[in-house]
Structures are given as structure tokens and as C-alpha cells.
Amino acid sequence: MAEPTPGTLLGEMRAKAPLVQCITNFVAMNIAANTLLAAGASPAMVHDMRESGEFAAVAGALTVNIGTLSPEWLGGMRAAAEAATRAGRPWVLDPVAHFATDFRRRATQGLMELRPTIVRGNASEILALGGGVGQGRGVDSGDEVAAAESVARALARETGAVIAVSGAVDFVTDGERSARVHGGSELMPRVTALGCALTCLVGAFAATRPDRSFEATLAAFAMFAAAGEAAAREAAGPGSFGWRFLDALAAVGPADLDADGRVVTA
Template sequence: MSDQDQVASLLARLRQETPLVQCITNSVVTGFTANVLLALGAAPAMVDNREEAPVFAGVADGVLINLGTLDAEVAETMQLTAAAAGAAGTPWVLDPVAVGGLPLRDRVGAALVPLRPSVIRGNASEVISLSGADGGGRGVDSTASTEAASDAATSLARRTGGAVAVSGPVDRVVDGSGTRTVANGTPMMTKVTGVGCALGAMVAAFAPYAETPAEAAFAATAVLTIAAELADEKSDGPGTFAVQLLDALHRVGPAELTRLRR
């Protein structure tokens, strides 16, 4: 089966099954992330309080934990939820937003990795920093290339037994069996807040149906970046791009997936 056929098959099943995706994500992107999941064909559940989130992780089909806006209570909730997801066999995705040089998120990221996320999704600097090296990041922006993060991604994948998706001009998905790349996308994706965070939620939506975590990360990356290209062709700037991206995610299918480049 070709890459595009594999992605199309997973996307069709996702839309048929409507996975319930729990998101503990940052306050800047909550609404956009929920709308991306709905456009894709999934059902978002923004259950993020300490009492309910760990329980809900056993009900959800997939879980996203995004470190974008942290405090001590949220950090505790994330660790409890990740542990509960692991105990229930629910695939969960870690997005280590801005890890590297900020003490709270560095500690939380380090505590979450041993809980074995199915997929870690971040930019190159975040992945390098999470692996224990100095990533040289600048907040949520990456100053390292995806190629530079290859060794760090491989190390993290070995530690978790899952996959690591490194976002950049060419996206890389790394696991114990090797590396897959996606060369689709557009610079406009960096002009709208929450696009990368939404990708983490999309990975969690694909994860219940993929044979491997890397397959889920690859499918989500392919669908989002192809949809972004379609959206960019119809948009006049960041504002209309955000709207067009939701529309493109809603309509992307086998015909559009023929655009997949590696």
C-alpha cells in the first residue's frame, strides 16, 4: 500500500469512528484546536481539571498533553492524566511547547517522558532540549533544523518505545524502525497561532487506528500540511488562511492526498 493510500485509509476510518480526543492544551489555542478536530472528523473534549482529567483519559480514544501554558496545578494534572492514559492503554501525545531554558516546563517535560507518550510532537529545538541537550530554542520558535534533531528524536523514541514527530520545513517522523518525511506545507502555517498545537491533537485522533504511533504521526502530518497548501491557495493572509484551513481539513480526501511529497 502506498503512503497516500495508507493515509487515506486511516482518514476514512477516523471519520467513520469519530474518535473522542481529550485535550489538555494551552489557553491560547483551545478553541482553534477543537475546531480543527471537528473539521477533521474527530470529537474534541477539553477536559483539563485535576479531578476529571485522569478519569476521562480512560474514556477517551486519544489524549493530547500540551505544555503551552503551565502552572503547578496544571502540571500535576498532566502527570496524573498521562499515567492514567498509560494504565488504560489510551494513546497519548506530548507536545513539549517551549521546553528548553524555562524551568517549570523543563521539569514537567522531563517527568512526562518516562510515562511513555505514544508520540512526542515538537519543533527541533524542543525535541533536542527534551532529550537532554541544549536545543537553543526561542520560546515556541525553533532555531534548530529538523536534521539537527534526528539523533535526539531517535534517542527519545527509544526511551518511550513510541515515535517522535519533528516539525519544520520538512517534517520528520522517527521511531525504532527509521525515519519518514513529509515535505508538504506552507510558511503561512507559522503565521497563525495554534497550527502546530492542533497537529498534536490530530496525531491523538489518528493514534487509535494506526498500527504504530509513527503511522499516526505521519498521517496527521500529511493531512494537515496538505490541507495547509490547499488553504494557502485560497487565502489572502493569516486571517483567511485560518478559516480556509478548517475548510480544507473538512474536505481533504484521497484526491487531495495525491499531493503528498516526501
């Protein structure tokens, strides 16, 4: 069977409008929810451990972002991840600045032991997750994507997860296959929490094709790149880019994701 293209998966995602449980940080909640709505999916920001596990069993996918971590939120993350795994639902981990403190390192190690389907991070986060030393400062990456590619491949083989590295040119690998995604805009890092929102969008595509995690991740990255490219054409700066980006997410079509040079095998 032929591998589905990003454009094909976009059509499927919009037709399905999957419910995605997003356990994300305080900064990202609004933009993450609006990103999913604009793209065609349905967000649910359910994080409390008294209900997160129960909800994960019925959602199409779970995304976990440790940006504003606390012991209570970590309990909700673990309960949801365990329930998603039991129910056979894909889940995505975004280990934000996991190298910055001991609490974050331990929390991320515990979440990785629960075997996420997909891990998305910037180059510094992926380098550190693979045991390397990066130049990251807090949530900001100090490393180029290319520096993390070999570590990402090894980490994918070790964990069985698809590893996705965000940057000027994104890199996605399942340990055997790899691809780079081109597009986006230099304005994207200047709008808070767009990377966190991308993690949630990856969850929407993973929910659409849980048997195609690699292709689903590429489709989400291609949609983000196409929308960023389109929004930047008319934006005067970060402020106008932010709302134009949401409009662009709603407007991009399958042909934009499948354009020549958008996704290139690595």
C-alpha cells in the same frame, strides 16, 4: 499485513470520529477544538485533575500540551497520562518550550517518565529533549528540522515513543523507520497555535489505530500538510489562511494524503 496508507487512515478516522481528550493551552483551545471537528474527530477539553484521569480512561486518546503550564494543570496532565496508560490508550506529549524554565524542564521530565506514545515538537524542542542544545526562543524554533533528525531517532529508540518533528519538511521516526512529510505553507507559523492543534490531530489518528502509532502520526502530518497547501492557494495572508485552513481540513480526501511526494521514506 501491508502498512495502511495515510489516506486509508483518514477514511478510518472519519468513520470512527474518535473522542480525543485535549489538555492544551489557553491560546490553543479554540483552534485545536475546531481543527478536530473540521478533520472529523471529537474534541474534549478536559484538564482538571479532579476529572482528567477518569475521562482519560474513556477517551480514545489523550494529548498533553504544556504551553500555558501551572501546578494545577500539571496535576491534571499527570493524572490523565497515568489513567490513559492504565487503560491502554495512546497519549501524545507536546513539550512546548520545555527548555525555557526550570519548572518546564522538571514538568517535562516527569511527563516523559510516564512514557508517552508519541512526542511532537519543533526542532529546538526535540533537540533539547534529547540532551542537545538548540537555538529556540520560547515557543519558536531556531533550528532546522534536519538538525534534529538524528536526535529524534535516538530519542525514539531510548523512550519507545514515536518522535515527530514539525517544520518546513516534517520528520517522523520510531527509531527504526523514518519518513518526511512535504507540503503545508509558510503561512502556517504565522497563525497562532496551529502546531498545538496538530498535536491534537495526531491524537485523533492514534485513537483510530493505537497499534500503528508511526503510521497514525504520519497520517496526521500528511493531512495537515495537504490542508495547509490547499488553504494557501487562495489565502491573501495569515487572517484568511486561518479560516481557509479549517475548510481545507474538512475538504481534503485520501488521495490528497497519498499524493506522490507527500510522505517520503527517510
